[in-house]
Amino acid sequence: MQSIEDNILLKVQKAGRGNVFFPSDFAGYGEAKSVAKALERMVKAGQLLRIAHGIYYYPKIDKELGLGVLYPSLETIAQSIAERDKAKIAPTGIYALNKLGLSTQVPMNIVYLTDGSPRKVKVAGGRGILFKHTVPKNLAFQNELAMLITFALKELKQENVTQEHLDKIKSILQNESKDKLMADASLMPSWIKSIVMKSYE
Numbered sequence: 001m002q003s004i005e006d007n008i009l010l011k012v013q014k015a016g017r018g019n020v021f022f023p024s025d026f027a028g029y030g031e032a033k034s035v036a037k038a039l040e041r042m043v044k045a046g047q048l049l050r051i052a053h054g055i056y057y058y059p060k061i062d063k064e065l066g067l068g069v070l071y072p073s074l075e076t077i078a079q080s081i082a083e084r085d086k087a088k089i090a091p092t093g094i095y096a097l098n099k100l101g102l103s104t105q106v107p108m109n110i111v112y113l114t115d116g117s118p119r120k121v122k123v124a125g126g127r128g129i130l131f132k133h134t135v136p137k138n139l140a141f142q143n144e145l146a147m148l149i150t151f152a153l154k155e156l157k158q159e160n161v162t163q164e165h166l167d168k169i170k171s172i173l174q175n176e177s178k179d180k181l182m183a184d185a186s187l188m189p190s191w192i193k194s195i196v197m198k199s200y201e
Contacts, residue, residue: 003038004026004029004030004034004035004038005038005041005042005047007026007029008026008029008035008038008039008042009042009047011025011026012048012058013058015058016058017058017059017060017061018058018059018060018070018072019057019058020051020055020056020057020072020076020077020080021048021055021056021057021058022054022055022056022080022084023035023036023039023054023056024084025084026038026039039056043056049069049124050124051071051072051077051123051124052077052121052122052123052124053121053122055077055080055081055121057071057072071124071125074110074123074127074128074129075091075110077121077123077129078110078112078121078129078131081121081129081131082112082114082116085116085117086116087114087115087116087117088114088115088116088139089112089113089114089116089131089139090112090113090114090134090138090139090141090147090151091110091111091112091148091151092111092112092113092132092151092154092155093107093110093111093151093155094107094111094155095107095110095111096148096151096152096155097152097155097156099148099152100148100149100152100168100169100172101168101172102152102156102165102168102169108126108127108128109127109128109129109130110128110129110130111129111130111132112129112130112131112132113131113132113133113134113138113139113151114131114132114133114134114139115133115134115136115139116131116133117131117133118131118132118133119131137187138187140184140187141184141187142180142183142184143176143180143181143183143184145172145173145176145181146180146181146183146184146187146188146196147184149169149172149192149196150184150187150188150189150192153192153195154189154192158191161195166195166198166199169195169196169199170199173196173199173200178200181196182196182197
């Protein structure tokens with residue numbers, strides 16, 4: 001008879017290195033306490049890494065450059081949490097600015113708006129993910145780029161938008177269909193809609 005650890009190991013190996021897991025992924029393998037203890041033993045044995053409370057990682061290891069363990073990005077962890085909770089998330093704040101290349105500042109904590117539970121996840125290394133509950137309208141975007149531009153510019157504020165920012169947005173939008181982007185126009189504040197429209201002129 002296979003142990004809980006054997007079953008967990010088979011499942012994570014099948015998924016492949018670089019994947020994030022939660023105890024709930026192994027709910028069918030035994031009682032919650034037994035699964036938690038099995039995961040603890042696997043962390044001690046170096047088979048899995050615990051990257052945050054209740055979040056485990058089957059480590060991807062770089063052998064070519066000798067970099068060792070390649071940790072998942074905060075974005076990967078956030079997406080995994082959203083998938084588990086069947087929640088929608090949208091990057092906001094400095095993170096949205098950085099993702100678009102409108103800021104070189106790399107935030108220690110990244111902020112997402114969500115229709116799921118508000119929470120803060122502390123990740124190994126002192127970094128963190130903050131999920132802020134929001135109204136459905138903020139998550140109704142069909143186009144990811146429209147959403148990113150909206151939240152990045154909201155963070156920047158209208159009075160702080162420079163010509164450099166406008167030029168960057170224009171270059172980003174060159175490869176994006178105007179129709180696709182403007183399908184979300186009703187979700188943008190009027191000043192952001194105006195910036196997007198002018199970028200296509």
